[in-house]
Structure formats: C-alpha cells, structure tokens
Amino acid sequence: MIRYTTQLFISLSFFILSTLPACVPIAPTGNSTAANTAASSPDQIFYDQAFRSNARSIRLLLPDGVLWSSALRIGDPTPLVLAFDILELGENISTDYRAKLIHCNADWRKSNLSNIDFLFEYNEFPITNEAFSYNTKVPYTQYRMSVPRVKLPGNYIISVYEDGNEANVVLTKRLMVYDQMMGVGAEVIQSSGVTERVTSHQIEFFVDYGSVDIPNPLEDIYVVVRQNNRWFNAIEGLEPTFVRQERQQLEYQHFDLQNNFYAGNEYRFFDLRTLNALGQNVGDIRRDQVPVEAFLLPDRNRSTELYSQYEDLNGAYVLGNLDIRGDELSADYVQTQFLLEANQKIAGDVYVVGAFNNRELTPENRMVYDSTLKSYTADLLLKQGFYNYQYYVVDSQDDYPYPFEGSYFEVESEYDILVYTRPIGTRGDILAGYTRISSQLGGR
Template sequence: MNLKYILLSLLFTSTIYSQVATEVAPPDYIKTINFKGNTPESQLPVLRLGEYLELEFDALNGYEDDYYYVIEHYNYDWTPSVLSKIEYMEGFDKQRIRTYENSFNTLQIYSNYKLRIPNQQTRKLKVSGNYMLKIYDDYDELIFSRKFMVYEELANVGVSIKRPRDIKYIQEKQAVNISISSNRLTFNNPKQTVKTVIIQNNNLKTAISGIKPMYTLGNELIYKYDTETSFWAGNEFLWFENKDVRASNTGIQFIDLKELYHNYLYTNIERHNRPYTYNPDINGNYLVTVLDGEDPSIEADYVWMFFSLKIDELPAGKELHVYGNFNNYTTNESTLMTYSSEHGVYKNQLLLKQGFYNYKYVVVGADGSLDEGAISGNFWQTENNYKVLVYYRDLGARYDRIIGLGEASSVNISN
C-alpha cells in the first residue's frame, strides 16, 4: 500500500513539473508594464548572456505596496527545467523591488516601480535559455509574470523573408527562410537536438515553433519551408500620440477633462477591402512620452482613450478586441469592443499612460482563435519584424541553450 502511494505521489509530482508555463496577466491597478533589454524599442526582452534586463510598471492603487521578484528557468517548450537556482543564477531572487517613486503633477496618482537585473542581490544569470520573471506582493500572491530569453552567440542565424510559393496566399502571407551554421559547435542529430522559434513583431502568442531542418549542408542547417514557416502579413498598425494631454495630437479627434483627461480617437474603418497604404509604424510597440516634463516615468499622466471602429455587427460567437504590445497582445474583458446599434460602431475605452501607441483591431472566435486580418486585412507589402531563436540541447545535456539569434525585416522581402 505504501509503495502504491509513493508511485502515485511521484506521478502527480512529475505531472505538475511538466506543465507548460504561461504568462499571468496583471490586475486592473497594475498598468504600463515596460519590459525590455538593451533595445528600448522592443517590449520582448531577448538579451545576450551578460546584458541587463529592465522592468518598469505602475501601481495605481496608491498604497505604495512592496513587490518582490522571482526568476525561473525553463526548457524550450516552457516546461520547468531541472536546473536549480544556483546553477542558472549567481546571487538571490525573492528580493524586494527597492526603486520606486510616486507620480508628480498628475491627475492620476500612481507609484512607479523599476527593477534592473543584474543588481546587488541578483548578480548574474549564468546560462542561456527561457526565463520567467514573476512579481509577487507582500502576501506572496502572484501579481503578474513575463517571459524573456537569454542567448549565447555560438551560431550564425541567417534570416530572409520571401513571398510564399503557394499562389493562393502570395498576396497575403510572408514566409521566413532560415540558415544556421556554427564554427564552435557540431550539431549532433540536429533534427532532435536543434529547435527554432520564429516570432513576428515580438508577439510570442503567434510564434511558430517545432520546425525541423529541411536538410543539412555539412554543419549548416537549412530551413526553406513555405507553408510551415509562413505568417499572415497583416497590415501596418494604427497609431496615436498624446504626449500633450491638453491638446489634440496625431490620431486624436477631441479631448475632454473630467476626473481625468478623456481623449477621443478618430473613428477607424475596415481596411481588409481597401488597397494597401504604407503607414510607418513601430510594429505594435509603444513609447511613454510627455511634452511638459523631464521624467515620463513619473510625470506622464493617465488618460482615458476612447476607441471606435465603424463596421457592421459581427456574427454571433465573434468578438472584436483592440490590442497591441501595450497590453502584451492580450485579449480579455478590458479590450473587448461593444457594438452600438445607434451609431453603427464598436466602442471601447482604455486607461493608458501618455505616449505613442500602436494598436490594431482583431476578431476572436468562440473557440479562442485569433484573426488579426479580419478587420485590417493581410498584405504582403506590410513591414514586419521577425526574430528567430535557435535552441540546442546536446546529447546528455540537462537544459536547452539558446545558441543564436537572427533578425530580419520584411521591408527586404523578395520572391
């Protein structure tokens, strides 16, 4: 009987530890989570081993709470790795975030928290791979979590963007070709030991993974797939700027002052049935800025942004959402657009910090499927950013290393 319980306990434990980790969205009072490495324009930290990581966020509850951070290491598939903390980290986590300031000269009070790693407590991340940064409160409750990746420069990753060969999607998709080579590693059984992740516009939720090399040339791995590594091209993001909160800026029709400033955006229209128009964007990202202030972190105010889209009401089972990197490409109740039959438009309002924002409208099905092109369309000319992460676990190794990073823009797309 005791043996039976032991076996059941081991089975239960292994099931727990093999669960795939997902990011936890923050509560309503946590806003503007700015998570980056040494590339400020990117909200998806992919940093070279030894580089720094920065997290910044605002708490709008006015309590000046204490928050603590925990760093965990994961395998390629986001299951927990077998490494102990001492193996992947020099120093300690579970430390309080000590750098915070209260807002200055703003209608919305908030506390701005900043964390930089490495620091005096967490001195170094020792290995490459997938990581999760988790933020807890005083009651040891998980407030939110974010993924980041650390890579080593052990392989050359060539990335090129092509138009698909399938004539059915040649006007709507973009295919990613990859070549991987290394002078420092010998790829043993690469179809099993080498794995890749392809990310479009820093959005992990639409990333393509699990693609194996098509063929090898010596120690070079070639990926020249068509459908397997192709993405919907989408359209350029919509955008607005409200760095001056008291006047209408780009994309803003008019403003109003109540308990906070209200900014009403121009009503958007469907673009999937219109010709492609080049409109420079920052690929879904955002930047906090303020005109009359020196430190946007504490001097930028929060504004109610009113979104509207003029389309017919969607069929039952379909939902319309507004999203971008400002909310980590999340679709939930806060991003849900509601239909006004009186005006024939979908509406929503979001509390956002002053700045420059990219956004788009997406349709979510009853099964949770996401259609980014239903409203904005898919055009092969769209400028998108692509990142390719290369993972390698040699025979007998205990964790998945990230041995290279490749990046390309579809501005150089070719046939």
C-alpha cells in the same frame, strides 16, 4: 531530447491554461490574493501577465528608456530595467515588492534547473527603486529594477511578488537570453502559394550547428519563429526540409505554407502625450473626469483599400507628457475608448492589440459590438504616450485574422528566429541561436 507541440494556440483556450496553478501561481488579471495562492503545477505555461488590476505599464527598458522586446545576448553589458506602475485605485497596496527569476524550457514551462545553475546570486531581488507620480489625477508609484545577470542562455520569467510571499504574484514578464552557439541565416520572401503571394511573408532560414555537440539534430533542435514580438501566432516546431550533414546545417525552406505569416498592415497609431489639445487620431478629451477620458477617432475598415506605406513602431509605444515636458512621472492615466466601424457584427472575437497589452489576446482588450453605433468598442486605461495598435480577429471557422486591416506583402514586419537545444546531460533547454530580420531586408 526536446519535444513540444507544434503551435501556440491563438484561441481563447490559452486563457484557461493561464489560470491553472503553477510553480508561481497564475491567476487572471485583477483576481484576489487568495487566487494567487493555488498549488503549483509543472505544466503551467508562463506569459507576460499582470495579476493585479492596478499593475500597469509593465516594460523591459534599455537605459535610455527605449522599449526592449527582443532577445538579450548573454554577457551583454547593456543593463536591462524592469519598470512597472502600481496605481492607487483604492486597493490595498503593498510597499514590499521583490522579484525572482524562473528558468523555462522552450515551451515556457519551468525547467528542472536549480537557481545555482543559472544565477550568480541568491534568487530574491528586492525592488527598492521607487518614484511617485506628480500632477496626475490617477496617482501611482513607479518601480524599477535592474535585471540580474544569468549564467545560462534560455527563456526566463521575471516574477514580481509582494510582501515576501512568492505565491502573491503581481506580474510576470518574459525575458530571452541567447548565446550564438549556432549560426542562423534567414530571409523574408514572397509566399510560394499562388493566392498568398500578395498577402503573406514566407520565412526561409538555415541553422548551422557545427560548433555544438548534437547527436541527433533532427530531434534535438527546436525552432520558434515570431512575428512583431507576438507569441500567440508564433510558428513552433518546424521540421527541417533538408539536412546538409557535410556542412552540419539544417535548412527550413518549406513550400507547403507552414512557414508563412499573414503580413497584415502597418500599425494604426494615436498620440495621447498631450491632454490640452487633440493629438493625432484623438477625437475628444474630457479632462473633468477622473480618470481623464479620451475618445479616439473612429477607425474604418482598411481591408479593401490600397496599401499605404508609412513608418510605424511595429506595435510598440512611447510614454510621455508634452504638456509639462517633465519626465514620465507626470504622465497621467487616461480611460481611452477605441471605436472600430462595422456595419454588422462578424463571426469571431475582435481584439485591439499592441505592446501596451503585452501583444496578447485577453478579455480586457476584447472588443464589444455596439449595434447602435454600428461599431466595435473597447475602453482601456492607458498611460499618456504615443501608441501603435491593430485589430486582430480570432474566428474558429476562419484563420484569417485581418478582415478589418487587410494583409499586404509590402508591409514591413520584424521576425525573430529562436533556436533551442538541450545540451547532453543537462536538465533544461537553452537558447543557442537567434536572429532578427526585417521584411524590408529580403523579398523586395
């Protein structure tokens, strides 16, 4: 049976965990190769991470180049592509990159399955599809590989390493593959809390396990609910509120706010697809610098404003260069400054978050307060494109993450419900049920 912790921590403690040794060694972004050769540990939790400062724009893509961030149904003929850039920043650069797949349990720790249990082929995949940037001040090489097919549904890590040494990890990327063995029905409604009704989404759902042999569904089914593809605030380990044995269903209709998410606000955005003009929400561009520098318009606090609805990408981004109208290889890397107005420094840490940094809370995207500017600032090296982002606050004394964004029930958000189990006699968890819903489809 599977038993896990009930919540992924959103505090900085997970960064400490992420530096512990693993079955493929884990080290902070930019650490040396020596740091990546630490001994392995079965307790390592895997994240979307880059372990080289020059590994950038790490994405899973559909064939048409659209960013992929949900779960893939097993047997789906649509190929997924892993793409990433290696920047030439004066570092020693390898030309030999390979990948392997690691099957993980529901908690993103390595399972006990062997390679032959989940793969049709040998677990080493040379990455030979490479292309070079052109007309860019920051030269880079883009690598692409087709994600191999798997035999079993579940959580997978794509680990890319260099020079044939699995300990020299360059990056890791999460991939979820599901088999709809269990039905999942869900809706987004207003929170059952009195004050939370205007700020939060409540996710209610049921799991139909009738087609799966599960001796003890209360113990052998484990669910995760994820908002806008983020893991750091995912809800894990919810207990069912009712068991309908005659229907072989588990119901999750909590009224104690366990199944609530702060709705947040629509994502902010900026357009850096051109460097010859100022795109939306870009205040200044300095093209004489290497790399080019861009200064976004100052962002104000939106928490006291009325909610304004507009279409966003729920944190995603699209790369491109409108100046040349060529392919993505002509898009340059730009040192991009974010500036968030704040009259004074607040308690807690402020992060700028989006798919461009794997929707994680890392030291690189933690903002610094500038008392002279009376603003929080962050400088990130980003490839030309159209970006969505938000400001997220982690405060040990207050669990409200949106003092700068506000939180409004009317916001459109996407929610994933992932249902895991461990079949009798097996050594790893599988993803046996999945659905994705939008807050626009329910509760309005």
